[in-house]
Amino acid sequence: MLCAMEGEELIKPITVLFLILVLSFLLFFFRPRRRLRLPPSPIGLPVIGHLHLLAPIPHQALHKLSARYGPLIHLRLGSVCCVVASSAATAKELLRTHDLSFSDRPSSKAVSYLTYGLADFSFAPYGAYWRFMKKLCVSELLGGRTLDQLLPIRREEIVALLQTLHDKSQERQAIDMGGELIRFTNNVISRMTMSRRCSGSEGESEEVRRLVEEISELTGKFNLADYVGLCKNLDLQGFDRRLEDVRRRFDGMMEKILKDKEAGRAKRREMGGGGKDLLDMLIDISEDASAEARLTRDNIKAFVMDIFVAGTDTSAITMEWALAELINHPEILRKAREELDAVVGKNRLVEESDIPNLPYLRSIVKETLRLHPTGPLILRRSNNDSKIDGYDVPANTTVFVNVWAIGRDPEHWSDPLEFYPERFMEKKGEEAMDVRGQHFELIPFGSGRRGCPGASLALQLVQSTVGAMIQCFEWKVGDGGTVVDMAEGPGLTLPRAKPLRCTPLSRLNPLPLPSIPAGAIIRQLCVFDASILVSSPCCCHEMMTMRGSVVCCCCRGGGGGGGSGIGTALPTPSLFVPSASPKSPSLRRSQSISVSTADPEVRDEASAAPLTRRRRLILLRHADSRIGDRFTKDHDRPISKVGRKDAISISSKLQQLGWIPELVLSSDATRTKETLQIMQEHAQRFSEAEVYFVPSFYSIAAMDGQTAEHLQKAICEYSRDEILTVMCMGHNRGWEEAASMLSGATVELKTCNAALLEATGNSWDEAFTLAGLGGWKLHGVVKP
Numbered sequence: 093m094l095c096a097m098e099g100e101e102l103i104k105p106i107t108v109l110f111l112i113l114v115l116s117f118l119l120f121f122f123r124p125r126r127r128l129r130l131p132p133s134p135i136g137l138p139v140i141g142h143l144h145l146l147a148p149i150p151h152q153a154l155h156k157l158s159a160r161y162g163p164l165i166h167l168r169l170g171s172v173c174c175v176v177a178s179s180a181a182t183a184k185e186l187l188r189t190h191d192l193s194f195s196d197r198p199s200s201k202a203v204s205y206l207t208y209g210l211a212d213f214s215f216a217p218y219g220a221y222w223r224f225m226k227k228l229c230v231s232e233l234l235g236g237r238t239l240d241q242l243l244p245i246r247r248e249e250i251v252a253l254l255q256t257l258h259d260k261s262q263e264r265q266a267i268d269m270g271g272e273l274i275r276f277t278n279n280v281i282s283r284m285t286m287s288r289r290c291s292g293s294e295g296e297s298e299e300v301r302r303l304v305e306e307i308s309e310l311t312g313k314f315n316l317a318d319y320v321g322l323c324k325n326l327d328l329q330g331f332d333r334r335l336e337d338v339r340r341r342f343d344g345m346m347e348k349i350l351k352d353k354e355a356g357r358a359k360r361r362e363m364g365g366g367g368k369d370l371l372d373m374l375i376d377i378s379e380d381a382s383a384e385a386r387l388t389r390d391n392i393k394a395f396v397m398d399i400f401v402a403g404t405d406t407s408a409i410t411m412e413w414a415l416a417e418l419i420n421h422p423e424i425l426r427k428a429r430e431e432l433d434a435v436v437g438k439n440r441l442v443e444e445s446d447i448p449n450l451p452y453l454r455s456i457v458k459e460t461l462r463l464h465p466t467g468p469l470i471l472r473r474s475n476n477d478s479k480i481d482g483y484d485v486p487a488n489t490t491v492f493v494n495v496w497a498i499g500r501d502p503e504h505w506s507d508p509l510e511f512y513p514e515r516f517m518e519k520k521g522e523e524a525m526d527v528r529g530q531h532f533e534l535i536p537f538g539s540g541r542r543g544c545p546g547a548s549l550a551l552q553l554v555q556s557t558v559g560a561m562i563q564c565f566e567w568k569v570g571d572g573g574t575v576v577d578m579a580e581g582p583g584l585t586l587p588r589a590k591p592l593r594c595t596p597l598s599r600l601n602p603l604p605l606p607s608i609p610a611g612a613i614i615r616q617l618c619v620f621d622a623s624i625l626v627s628s629p630c631c632c633h634e635m636m637t638m639r640g641s642v643v644c645c646c647c648r649g650g651g652g653g654g655g656s657g658i659g660t661a662l663p664t665p666s667l668f669v670p671s672a673s674p675k676s677p678s679l680r681r682s683q684s685i686s687v688s689t690a691d692p693e694v695r696d697e698a699s700a701a702p703l704t705r706r707r708r709l710i711l712l713r714h715a716d717s718r719i720g721d722r723f724t725k726d727h728d729r730p731i732s733k734v735g736r737k738d739a740i741s742i743s744s745k746l747q748q749l750g751w752i753p754e755l756v757l758s759s760d761a762t763r764t765k766e767t768l769q770i771m772q773e774h775a776q777r778f779s780e781a782e783v784y785f786v787p788s789f790y791s792i793a794a795m796d797g798q799t800a801e802h803l804q805k806a807i808c809e810y811s812r813d814e815i816l817t818v819m820c821m822g823h824n825r826g827w828e829e830a831a832s833m834l835s836g837a838t839v840e841l842k843t844c845n846a847a848l849l850e851a852t853g854n855s856w857d858e859a860f861t862l863a864g865l866g867g868w869k870l871h872g873v874v875k876p
């Protein structure tokens with residue numbers, strides 16, 4: 093009886109469990125399935141889907157399809173599900189509103205093989221490694237500080253290019269400008285990356301150039317194996333053999349370069365000092381056991397490949413299109429030359445530091461990037477299901493943003509096919525339209541997390557080179573033609589269908605070339621090593637002390653200004669310039685630096701007229717706060733006793749330095765409000781500022797990588813052009829991340845620390861546009 097009872101009791105739970113399992117199984121398989129609402133799509137063919145619709149030039153074909161089916165369309169390329177965005181609004185939805193969901197890139201057999209299994213940066217999946225590399229790119233490798241240090245390389249290569257053009261002009265021969273410009277950008281990138289040129293007698297450097305061409309071709313070519321499942325393991329197009337050959341050659345060459353580099357580093361260590369290129373910085377980080385992520389040898393090789401592939405053709409082809417447009421528009425060429433003659437004159441070569449005063453030249457480059465974006469299709473991949481414009485975009489969808497089509501959208505651009513730089517100068521404020529991902533009707537460098545980290549370098553290079561070509565030469569169509577053919581050819585980077593052949597005629601004879609002092613490159617390359625910093629003509633007039641001696645800090649603004657390199661530093665003991673990288677020992681030093689307390693306006697000495705205005709941004713983290721009880725929300729935590737003392741101290745120090753804000757934008761959290769209140773009570777001049785509490789400052793600081801852009805928007809919205817000093821008060825991580833991203837240095841902000849940043853521009857919008865990420869000058873971090 094007892095046994096029977098126990099048996100029954102046992103059977104009951106098993107039966108119930110069984111029923112639950114059966115029910116769950118039935119519910120799962122017969123659940124009402126939500127039908128996906130995919131974007132509109134043309135009729136596809138079996139197996140290949142819409143592949144046949146992409147010929148002959150994908151971005152043009154996609155543009156035609158979007159004109160018929162709308163700004164968001166759905167395609168099936170073989171077995172790969174894709175969506176294509178062709179309007180500013182849909183691009184914004186994908187790249188800003190849903191940035192995180194679309195922050196991966198699709199991979200292909202060629203990409204995966206050539207990048208050592210996605211060990212690079214451009215195709216690395218969005219995750220910890222990519223974030224580490226992004227930070228490194230923005231703050232060091234491609235940041236403002238590094239770009240300044242490598243300025244002499246760009247200047248020297250421009251001079252070499254002009255000299256070549258000048259020599260050829262004497263022979264009155266038509267030349268292949270595309271070829272000259274690709275050689276030029278390869279030389280710049282190659283010297284910045286590994287201190288070698290890509291032309292001349294160095295055979296292996298020539299090989300780099302050939303390899304870059306082949307890698308770009310292979311990664312951009314359509315491979316059936318990536319799209320049609322049946323062909324996955326077949327090599328119908330003979331790709332595999334070429335991939336193996338290219339990778340073997342690239343790897344062999346990189347191994348040799350790395351070995352040479354390692355030998356050179358060992359020698360330099362023995363002798364002390366020495367310059368650093370990007371490869372040195374990468375090796376430093378790979379050897380740093382305390383680095384956030386460990387860089388492997390494959391990571392380094394793959395990153396070098398990225399920089400070459402992403403950075404050379406794109407910039408060269410942009411310059412080629414700009415020149416072609418100028419030759420076809422002599423009136424625009426004349427106006428640009430007049431601007432250059434008025435601002436720069438004929439006795440010296442245009443410099444990067446002249447660019448802020450050359451709005452027409454900047455507009456020409458913007459107009460070129462609008463009509464001829466050398467990344468015509470941005471490629472992303474969704475990592476989860478999203479809703480865009482009311483349509484479903486499932487996870488794992490390949491996304492194309494048609495930048496080329498967006499730049500020609502008549503909704504945003506009048507006479508969109510006209511080359512008309514004036515459109516950026518017509519209405520007040522429009523001239524400052526940003527090309528770096530803020531205005532979605534013009535996104536040649538993409539936008540959001542995966543936006544181009546080389547945009548500042550590319551703009552500096554393209555603007556100054558196009559400026560120099562306009563300044564020094566008249567241009568004629570080559571081989572007897574009268575108009576340059578503007579047809580596009582197939583390829584990832586919008587190449588021209590026919591090479592640009594033209595004849596340069598020297599306009600200034602002799603060319604106003606600067607004499608480059610021997611050792612100038614060493615001085616710039618070795619800027620991390622103070623022992624090699626010596627006096628030499630320098631652009632900036634600010635000095636810093638390093639290892640006891642006072643030297644020019646070579647901070648911003650190009651060179652050739654002719655100031656003496658040696659001067660006297662102002663004593664400002666409470667300021668510390670954060671190291672370029674806390675990870676890399678050679679970049680870890682902190683130095684005292686002078687802070688300009690002068691009127692923040694840059695003046696043309698001859699006319700005493702203001703040209704561009706210095707704009708100062710103080711990023712202040714709130715003072716120390718008390719841990720609240722369990723009923724106090726984080727937002728409402730008050731500041732502590734130490735915080736009070738610190739707030740008083742920081743207000744005195746900022747006042748002493750003359751960094752007094754006219755506008756304060758502050759988070760509305762209790763601890764930031766209280767910090768400001770104490771500062772205002774203690775230092776009268778802080779209470780004269782206009783104050784706005786911006787609630788979003790509290791939440792944005794917790795979001796990964798978004799604070800800098802958010803601050804830019806808030807400042808442009810709340811500030812007026814005549815306000816020259818703005819203080820933004822908020823929280824970490826966002827505040828120190830924004831200070832690092834804007835300045836290109838690694839900035840640490842403890843509570844009540846203020847980062848002092850400066851950029852120039854006639855408006856805040858212009859200052860942000862011109863400086864970009866990494867281009868703000870960091871004066872230092874003030875501590876209580």
Ligand code: HEM
Pocket residue numbers: 213214215234398399402403404406407410465466467470471535536537538539540541542543544545546547549550554
């Ligand atoms: C006119 C010149 C250039 C143009 C038009 C251009 C355009 C672009 C575009 C459209 C993207 C994709 C952005 C996105 O997904 O939102 C990109 C990514 C990238 N660019 Fe550039 N670029 C140029 C120059 C450079 C230079 C000079 C470098 C470096 C030396 C560079 C390095 C990169 C890298 C590493 C990426 C991948 C970023 C990532 O995946 O996170 N680019 N570029």
